Amino acid sequence: MNGSLTGAGALARFGFRRDRIMLPLWLYLLAATVLGTAWSFQQLYRTPAQIAAFAAGITGNAAVISITGPAYDLTSLGSLVMWRVGTWAGAFTGLMSLLLVLRHTRAEEEAGRLELVGSTVVGRHAALTAGLVIAGAANVLIGAVNAVGLIAFGLPVVGSLALGLSMCLTGWVFAALAALAAQLTESAGAARGLAASVLGVAFLLRAAGDAGATGGLGWLSWISPLGWGPRLRPFADERWWVLAIPLLATLVLTVGAYALISRRDFGAGLLASRPGPAVAARSLASPLALAWRLHRGALIGWTTGFAVFGAVIGNLAPSIAGMLRSSPQTATIMARLGGQGGLTDLFLSAMFGLFGLVSSAYAVQATLRLRTEESGQRTEPLLATGVGRIRWAASHVVLALAGTAVLLLAAGLTAGLVEGAHDGTVGHTLGRVLTAALVQVPAAWVLAGVGVLLFGVLPRFAVASWAAVVIVVLLGELGSTLRLPQAVLDVSPFTHVPKLPGGAVTGTQMVGLVTVIIVAAVLTVVGLVGFRRRDIDTQ
Amino acid sequence: MTNAISVSGLHKSFGRTRALDGLDLTVATGEVHGFLGPNGAGKSTTIRVLLGLLRADAGQVRLLDGDPWRDAVSLHRRLAYVPGDVTLWPTLSGGEVIDLLGRLRGGLDQKRRAELLERFDLDPTKRGRAYSKGNRQKVALVAALASDVELLILDEPTSGLDPLMEEVFRECIVDERRAGRTVLLSSHILAEVEALCDRVSIIRNGRTVESGSLAELRHLRRTALSAELAGDPDGLADLPGVHDLSIEGNRVRCEVDTAHLDAVLAVLGKAGVRGLTSQPPTLEELFLRHYDDAPRTAEQPASAGAVR
Numbered sequence: 001m002n003g004s005l006t007g008a009g010a011l012a013r014f015g016f017r018r019d020r021i022m023l024p025l026w027l028y029l030l031a032a033t034v035l036g037t038a039w040s041f042q043q044l045y046r047t048p049a050q051i052a053a054f055a056a057g058i059t060g061n062a063a064v065i066s067i068t069g070p071a072y073d074l075t076s077l078g079s080l081v082m083w084r085v086g087t088w089a090g091a092f093t094g095l096m097s098l099l100l101v102l103r104h105t106r107a108e109e110e111a112g113r114l115e116l117v118g119s120t121v122v123g124r125h126a127a128l129t130a131g132l133v134i135a136g137a138a139n140v141l142i143g144a145v146n147a148v149g150l151i152a153f154g155l156p157v158v159g160s161l162a163l164g165l166s167m168c169l170t171g172w173v174f175a176a177l178a179a180l181a182a183q184l185t186e187s188a189g190a191a192r193g194l195a196a197s198v199l200g201v202a203f204l205l206r207a208a209g210d211a212g213a214t215g216g217l218g219w220l221s222w223i224s225p226l227g228w229g230p231r232l233r234p235f236a237d238e239r240w241w242v243l244a245i246p247l248l249a250t251l252v253l254t255v256g257a258y259a260l261i262s263r264r265d266f267g268a269g270l271l272a273s274r275p276g277p278a279v280a281a282r283s284l285a286s287p288l289a290l291a292w293r294l295h296r297g298a299l300i301g302w303t304t305g306f307a308v309f310g311a312v313i314g315n316l317a318p319s320i321a322g323m324l325r326s327s328p329q330t331a332t333i334m335a336r337l338g339g340q341g342g343l344t345d346l347f348l349s350a351m352f353g354l355f356g357l358v359s360s361a362y363a364v365q366a367t368l369r370l371r372t373e374e375s376g377q378r379t380e381p382l383l384a385t386g387v388g389r390i391r392w393a394a395s396h397v398v399l400a401l402a403g404t405a406v407l408l409l410a411a412g413l414t415a416g417l418v419e420g421a422h423d424g425t426v427g428h429t430l431g432r433v434l435t436a437a438l439v440q441v442p443a444a445w446v447l448a449g450v451g452v453l454l455f456g457v458l459p460r461f462a463v464a465s466w467a468a469v470v471i472v473v474l475l476g477e478l479g480s481t482l483r484l485p486q487a488v489l490d491v492s493p494f495t496h497v498p499k500l501p502g503g504a505v506t507g508t509q510m511v512g513l514v515t516v517i518i519v520a521a522v523l524t525v526v527g528l529v530g531f532r533r534r535d536i537d538t539q
Numbered sequence: 540m541t542n543a544i545s546v547s548g549l550h551k552s553f554g555r556t557r558a559l560d561g562l563d564l565t566v567a568t569g570e571v572h573g574f575l576g577p578n579g580a581g582k583s584t585t586i587r588v589l590l591g592l593l594r595a596d597a598g599q600v601r602l603l604d605g606d607p608w609r610d611a612v613s614l615h616r617r618l619a620y621v622p623g624d625v626t627l628w629p630t631l632s633g634g635e636v637i638d639l640l641g642r643l644r645g646g647l648d649q650k651r652r653a654e655l656l657e658r659f660d661l662d663p664t665k666r667g668r669a670y671s672k673g674n675r676q677k678v679a680l681v682a683a684l685a686s687d688v689e690l691l692i693l694d695e696p697t698s699g700l701d702p703l704m705e706e707v708f709r710e711c712i713v714d715e716r717r718a719g720r721t722v723l724l725s726s727h728i729l730a731e732v733e734a735l736c737d738r739v740s741i742i743r744n745g746r747t748v749e750s751g752s753l754a755e756l757r758h759l760r761r762t763a764l765s766a767e768l769a770g771d772p773d774g775l776a777d778l779p780g781v782h783d784l785s786i787e788g789n790r791v792r793c794e795v796d797t798a799h800l801d802a803v804l805a806v807l808g809k810a811g812v813r814g815l816t817s818q819p820p821t822l823e824e825l826f827l828r829h830y831d832d833a834p835r836t837a838e839q840p841a842s843a844g845a846v847r
Contacts, residue, residue, distance in 0.1 A: 110629070110668065186668060186669065187629055187630075187668055189629075275632070275664035275665060275666075276630075276631065276632025276633075276634070276635060276664050276665070276666050277632055277634060277635060277664065278632065278634040278663040278664045279634050279635075279638060279663075280634060280635040280636075280637075280638035280639055280642075281635075284635060284638065284639050284642075285639070285642040285643070286643075287643075290628075290639060293628075293630070293631065294628065294630075297630075376626055377622065377624060377626045378626055378627070378628060380587070380590070380592055380620075380622060381620065381622060381625075381640060381679065382640075382643065383590070383591075383592060383611070383615075384590045384592070384615055384618075384619075384620035384692075385615050385616075385640055385643035385644045386612055386613075386615050386616040386643055386644055386645055387612070387615075387643050388611070388612045389611075533594075534594075535592070535593045535594055536587070536592040536593065
């Protein structure tokens with residue numbers, strides 16, 4: 001162990017520098033979610049009577065509670081905030097933490113950069129320690145900002161601190177979990193998959209436990225790291241001893257990670273990777289077949305996620321109307337968000353708007369595979385065979401575009417089937433919901449088009465396509481609340497997507513939709529032509 | 540005899556960096572051509588222009604009687620390329636990569652594939668991420684050598700191979716030459732070039748400084764002499780072509796340009812030779828002289844040249 005931590009401080013400082021854009025974005029996202037909810041609840045429910053009316057919709061609604069987590073004190077605004085976003089904020093803090101830790105440990109090791117660093121004066125445990133320090137500090141910051149923000153809104157100090165602590169400690173647990181996962185697998189992708197699966201299972205356990213609490217399933221929430229935050233009961237007579245559980249889990253997982261790193265070789269994982277086939281399958285004979293191999297894992301993961309959330313939304317839709325109706329203010333707000341019909345339709349169209357925004361993240365991620373392949377020097381050997389540039393680039397673009405459509409199709413399908421199954425109207429519901437999902441596709445394609453354009457014309461700035469996603473998300477989620485001018489809102493392709501289900505698509509909306517498709521096509525074609533004319537750039 | 544590759548006056552700049560500055564290169568069909576130069580001389584840039592991955596700023600480039608930029612796809616079916624730094628897809632096995640690259644080139648000789656795997660002692664079932672640098676190199680080499688192509692473009696193909704595997708590689712290149720294939724072999728392993736190549740082009744700072752057969756380049760070489768004499772070698776220091784002369788008592792050491800060997804031996808003979816050793820110059824020395832004796836470029840410390 002002697003000197004095994006040497007250099008951890010330098011690595012951590014370097015890591016913070018590398019993350020100087022990503023970390024503030026996460027911090028902003030997580031603070032905006034919690035504090036934004038607190039702010040809007042304060043605006044909506046000013047009197048105890050209003051709070052009580054709102055709360056009446058929650059109690060006993062297992063579907064809602066499975067999504068959001070349990071509500072403990074229905075008279076306290078703070079507790080309602082915790083109920084509404086606390087669990088999700090914890091889950092996202094966990095996601096951030098596991099991504100952060102893996103990015104600074106296994107991803108670096110796999111890329112071979114750590115070997116370079118490791119040969120300098122850096123101890124064996126330095127990188128792991130640096131990753132944990134970065135994630136640990138980021139979580140403290142997130143907890144602190146949220147706690148201070150809630151106190152500033154006038155919520156009780158003790159409860160605010162408890163909510164901040166619940167986020168911070170959930171993040172710690174998943175940071176430590178990722179540190180352990182990083183020792184198990186050889187590839188960062190597999191470690192990410194492993195840690196993210198634990199996060200997913202934790203969410204499902206908590207959802208089942210919370211929904212079935214009255215039926216004796218409550219213990220499930222206790223074995224889920226995402227169940228511990230709510231059980232601290234911020235703003236509802238805090239139970240401080242619950243803090244010991246995440247602290248202990250963090251400690252055990254961290255000790256485990258350090259024990260494992262001392263037992264394995266550099267670059268190796270404890271789970272041996274399975275050998276591959278000695279001969280390629282007959283089908284692996286085209287750029288498209290290769291691209292499918294490279295995209296398939298991510299696409300399956302994303303599709304599963306979309307299908308699951310589609311089912312959740314479909315399950316929630318029939319009961320949401322009753323819940324919203326009990327609070328006239330919420331109904332007004334929902335109407336202002338731009339729906340056209342009944343409350344259920346409003347809810348569904350808002351949800352599919354969200355699916356559309358999230359699918360644009362997949363579209364960009366899949367498109368940017370072009371750039372990672374190029375800068376990873378895996379493109380040149382292919383282009384040095386009988387494969388033309390357009391054929392190679394198109395293979396990834398086709399999968400990015402088709403994949404985006406598959407995601408939305410999956411969400412629409414499960415949402416339609418589950419909602420229809422409630423009242424036996426699948427035939428009627430499925431078509432409506434599927435249409436609502438599929439009208440989002442062209443808008444998400446525009447984001448893929450931005451990615452292709454940058455890749456073809458300014459390859460070193462291709463990663464800036466993510467900025468387009470952020471802009472579109474901000475315009476979509478905050479644009480109407482902030483009452484931005486229409487000209488600004490029109491920048492986002494999602495502004496031109498008809499709000500479905502509910503209402504018929506007007507001629508103007510059809511024109512808008514077709515325009516969006518044309519824009520996506522033009523961006524893609526210009527990008528591909530640009531790529532054919534430029535140098536291959538492996539920098 | 541036709542030329543598989545002919546390049547003249549090739550220029551390529553990246554921003555303000557001038558990578559190629561009037562490079563010339565001619566590779567005759569059927570020959571193994573050594574492409575020598577230190578790191579950063581422009582070898583890989585030249586190869587990437589030849590493959591149509593980079594567009595030339597100026598100059599003439601012909602590859603297999605085609606334009607490497609315009610006719611890239613049809614030309615690439617007739618050649619195989621091994622990059623200097625092979626990166627593989629982490630989730631694909633070595634065998635899959637070999638088959639994929641072979642198929643995209645238009646076919647793979649299965650018998651030769653099996654034979655090469657055997658010779659290079661390569662396990663094709665490992666995943667891309669699990670291979671060492673040397674093994675990644677082997678994957679690319681097997682894929683290239685098992686393809687039925689006219690031209691092999693190899694960019695420092697033995698970097699990362701152990702000496703045993705270097706020997707296997709040399710045997711393979713000898714086979715390729717026998718089969719009538721053209722090979723462009725960039726390298727800074729001089730013994731390899733000396734052993735394998737018919738002709739050599741030496742480049743430096745993006746320019747060709749020498750090109751010719753190993754015999755033609757002999758005039759550049761010096762012979763190292765060490766003699767034990769009976770008397771004083773009068774006038775040895777004044778002869779042209781004598782370098783690094785040192786006289787200690789009756790021991791004389793010097794390096795002599797091969798063209799002036801005659802006159803030097805006459806002077807030594809007059810003094811009476813008791814013992815004489817001469818060392819034939821290796822390509823190594825030739826190479827060193829081209830890159831170490833030449834005037835330093837601006838970014839390197841000027842003193843390094845002055846000290847010599």
